[in-house]
Amino acid sequence: EVQLLESGGDLVQPGGSLRLSCVTSGFRLDNHAMSWVRQAPGGGLEWLSAMGATGATTYYADSVKGRFTISRHISKNTLFLQLNNLRVEDTAIYYCAKGRSVIPRYFQEWGQGTLVIVS
Amino acid sequence: DVQMTQSPSTLPASVGDRITITCRAGQRTTGGLAWYQQKPGKAPQLLIYDASTLETGVPSRFSGSASGTEFTLTIDNLQPDDFATYYCQQYYRQIFGQGTKVEIK
Numbered sequence: 734e735v736q737l738l739e740s741g742g743d744l745v746q747p748g749g750s751l752r753l754s755c756v757t758s759g760f761r762l763d764n765h766a767m768s769w770v771r772q773a774p775g776g777g778l779e780w781l782s783a784m785g786a787t788g789a790t791t792y793y794a795d796s797v798k799g800r801f802t803i804s805r806h807i808s809k810n811t812l813f814l815q816l817n818n819l820r821v822e823d824t825a826i827y828y829c830a831k832g833r834s835v836i837p838r839y840f841q842e843w844g845q846g847t848l849v850i851v852s
Numbered sequence: 853d854v855q856m857t858q859s860p861s862t863l864p865a866s867v868g869d870r871i872t873i874t875c876r877a878g879q880r881t882t883g884g885l886a887w888y889q890q891k892p893g894k895a896p897q898l899l900i901y902d903a904s905t906l907e908t909g910v911p912s913r914f915s916g917s918a919s920g921t922e923f924t925l926t927i928d929n930l931q932p933d934d935f936a937t938y939y940c941q942q943y944y945r946q947i948f949g950q951g952t953k954v955e956i957k
C-alpha cells in the first residue's frame with residue numbers, strides 16, 4: 734500500500750525557513766516523479782516543484798523558484814522541500830504527491846498535508 | 853505561460869443530475885489533463901487522467917473528454933458523495949484550474 738506522510742509544517746516569521754519532509758512507503762522514489770503542491774486557506778491548488786524519477790531533473794513554479802528547493806534521500810524513502818525567505822503568502826497546506834510515471838505529469842497519490850503558517 | 857480557465861466556479865446541483873465542468877487551455881497544450889476531487893479537510897483524489905481515462909476504483913458515472921483546447925468532466929446521476937470541489941490540471945507545467953465547487957441546490 735502506497736503511503737505518503739508529510740511533516741515539518743510550523744508557524745514561522747516572514748523571512749524564515751522550514752524544511753518539509755514526506756516519508757513514503759509502498760513504492761520506490763527512484764521509480765516515480767514526485768511533486769509538492771500547496772493550498773492556501775480557502776484557496777485552490779498550486780503546484781510548486783517536482784523531481785523526476787532519476788533525480789537528475791527538478792522543476793519549479795515561478796512563484797517559488799530561487800526560494801524553495803526539492804530534494805530526496807532514497808534510502809530513507811523521503812522527499813524534502815526546503816523553504817527559504819518565507820512570505821506571508823506562503824501560508825498554506827503543503828502536500829507531497831506521487832506521480833505514476835518517471836516524469837511529472839499527474840498526481841496519482843497524495844499525502845495528508847502539513848500546515849505552514851507565515852506570520 | 854499556458855493558463856487553465858475552469859468553469860463554473862460554483863455549480864448548484866441535485867442528486868440524480870448530470871453535470872458538466874469545463875477547463876479551457878489558453879493555448880493548445882502539449883500533453884494531457886487530469887481531474888481531481890477534493891472534499892473539505894482532505895487531500896485531492898485523482899479521478900481521471902489523460903483527459904478520459906478513469907482511475908482505478910473511480911465510479912463509471914465520472915467521465916472525461918477533450919476537444920481541442922477544451923476539456924470536460926461529466927458526472928452522470930450525481931450522488932450525495934459527489935458534492936465536493938473539482939480541479940483540472942494540465943500536464944504542461946502542472947497548472948491547475950481554479951476549481952469548481954459542486955453544491956447542493
